[in-house]
Amino acid sequence: MQIRWHGRGGQGAKTASLLLADAAFSTGKYVQGFPEYGPERMGAPITAYNRISDEKIRVHSNIYNPNYVVVVDETLLESVDVTAGLKEDGAIVVNTAKAGEKIREKLKGYQGELYTVDAREISMETIGRYFPNTPMLAGLVKVAEIMPENDFIEEMGNLFKKKFASKPEVIEGNVAALKRALKEVKTHG
């Protein structure tokens, strides 16, 4: 399974790809998580990738034909060809509060499945700040059926404990964000 993340520098798309690799790793999968490195700064469009497989992964190239695309920042739909190479039987998960048809208009004739997550609302109401990567990660796990939801929540809880060792107060909010996102992913066919 190949996944491509579109985000902006500073929004955590790279972190999300690394967290996803961690979570999938915990289920015994072979994983890759890597960003495309460049000199881009905070706010610039960036790309990150995941490969998840039952077999050892040997390929070390970028991903050109992903099964799944995650768009962490909706405004990227205007400037980046997010569905480029996306497989017809794949799916795209977009962070937006907008209706599915509004988003589909921007996807340049893409016919495959579209899912949306209102990561802004979820993040603000659970974490208290705008960290769209956490809900988007949950959205993707649900859509791509990467692992059972309970295992995912448990594993992420463990990861957050390590990641936020110095600020344990944010762990609960992040876990809540995951749970809500799992429930609130909307499908638009």
Add this chain to the structure above:
Amino acid sequence: MVKINEKSNWKEVTPGGTIYNTGNAAEFNTGDWRVNKPIFKEDKCIQCLLCAPVCPDSSIPVKDGQRLEFDYDHCKGCAICAEVCPVDAIEMVPEGQE
């Protein structure tokens, strides 16, 4: 000069990567980095121009002692200008919701 892009072959890129049309970053759009957008309220503006020097993206043009509309091709929406404006003549709104 021929426009160089990532499809240009080795004969077309400039030797040493030297650029002959300086200042051509103006052709590169960073406006789409913006998540929040500054809106210029001309009626409130007192033309003190304090917003102009603080812009990291050279996106507040000044002419004849007056600041003009934002250069939205390059503004990244950092909001420093809105913060320094003494009369609230710059309002930040989420991009796409102006």
Add this chain to the structure above:
Amino acid sequence: MSIREKLSGNEAAAIALKQINPDVMAAFPITPSTEIPQYFSKYVANGSVDTEFVPVESEHSAMSACVGSQAAGARTVTATSSCGLALMFEELYIASSSRLPIILSVVNRALSGPININADHSDSMGARDSGWIQLYSEDNQEAYDNLIQAVRIGEHEDVQLPVMVCQDGFITSHAIENIELLEKEVVQDFVGDYQAKEYLLNKDNPIAMGPYDTADYYMEHKYQQNRAMENAKAVIEKIAAEFKEISGREYDFFETYKLEDADYAMVVLNSTAGTAKAAIDKMRAEGKKVGLLKIRVFRPFNAEKLTELLKDIKYVAVMDRSETFSTAGGPVFHETSAALYPLAERPELISYIYGLGGRDVTIESVESVFNDLMEIEKAGEVKNRYRYLGLRE
């Protein structure tokens, strides 16, 4: 009218630079090339050149200032040795990738450590892949002639690459020998005025140099450098032909000495070539069919020509005055071997590491190498292909 003189290699290099009359020289002293900026400063002090001399605080800054200067549109030169060249390492790559035809007079010396001030080629051989054209000089005459030609080679519009001209520390840099100099006016006519096409000080067309180059462009830029190096081959020949007209002296990628009918040959560069010629004369008088191939141009490496010259030789000793610690020979050996590989029938190649840190090379030591080759022929097999010459065992 040539001028007969007796000069050390450093004096010869300094005079070549004086006659070239560059716009800027930025340099930092290091043994054994120190005398070159010293002599040059004197020319500046006495007004015999128009050059702005920049006495920088390190070799890194020397090459950095050269990059800034040449980029600004000035013909720029410097000189260094050993650790100085090593300190310039990063800048060597930037100079060549920025396509700046800077001229560097290298007086070869061993790299530390341990610290050692005498001749070997570990400095310039370490820089062999930095994108500079490399010319090697057997004596003061060649150091002088090569520097004058280097200006035209590097600045040629098909090339636009920096050139380093090497000679052996102390062995030639500090030895007084006969030399024939050209008249200053002849040299100045030969090198001509420098006019960069695009440069920082061009007030009508400002430029920007030294970009961040992403993976989308970097390889194309590297291939351009590769093509410039390829173009340099024809330019080197053309400039040599023109130089012959003003000097009567002939230059090519390689110089051969009694090679044509030789069974045993030595591949070598810089001062040892001269000693080898003397040894060859001695052995030829004894009826031994020995010969020499001297490399003048190591970058670009003219593999085709080298193959043509060596293909019929039976045994070849390839001499390296620098280590690679590959345990499989030095850089000259590697490149010679690679060049000959496509031949169906190849000479037998033996690698010698020799003369490190100034270990002397005599007629006898050269003879011993040829004798080794004859031994190998007699034995019918090569027992040890990677050898050290003159090592106490």
Add this chain to the structure above:
Amino acid sequence: MTEKYNFKQEMEKEERLTGGHRMCAGCGAPVAVRAVLRALEEDDEAVIGCATGCLEVSTFMYPYTAWKDSFIHNAFENAGATTSGAEAAYQSLKKQGKLANDKDHKFIAFGGDGGTYDIGFQSLSGAMERGHDMTYVCYDNGAYMNTGIQRSSATPRFADTTTTPVGTEKKGKSQYRKDLTAIMADHNLPYVAQTTFIGNFKDLHQKAKKAIYTEGATFLNVMAPCPRGWRYPPEKMMELCKLAVETCYWPMFEIENGEWKLNYKPKEKMPIEKFLEAQGRFKHITKSEKKDMIEEMQAEVDHRWEKLLIRCGEKEK
């Protein structure tokens, strides 16, 4: 030679740094560059050298450059030497009559604190000591931001950086910052100044003008906040600068031909805590119960401020 500062007129000057560069939203560095370049007379040409760093890689990504003037980036540690080489070329070509002399060329080098205080310090010192007719401008954001917020010798004590992380045993950076402006003053340069962004940029403008139009090697140290490294909301840039000045963490002063002059003296010195608590990188000391680290830092700020007052003749020794 301090000219009257006509703010409106200055703001109408054509930009010499265009938009379209890839610096972070809210970055202080391009604000510093714009302000320095505005000090150039419109008719004067400039050759600009730049050390590797955020500013360079983000303003000159092939095939785009945001710089309108001639520009050269060489490496990280040699903006001083590179620009000095370009200046030497200018002197040589001008002297030989090889350049059309109808326009003056000014030479300006930019470097961050990494390229200036640390890896480029030798090259800077050499270029300044040789007295090339150039201005070196450090945009000091107090850490190696380009490589991901590692400490530099300009980083304030206690700052949480990726090479001085806060842990159970360490409370951020152990050392106070290097006083580079004073070190440059000790090079006996004709003009050295320290400034940042205040109000309508009058102080920065006048200092840049003096630095560029004083013959010989001159040095300008401009504090340029980094929202990412300092961890503050980007829109607060001007507030951060004001806090740095009002707490006397970043005093504004100049040294003209050896004469030290204080350009701004707060009516009442603000406690350093105000500057620290505005930044996430000091959260571990401003939010902890123990105030001794803040007191320590206050003592050092006070000590340096007193020393500066004496140097500037504002106070008896």
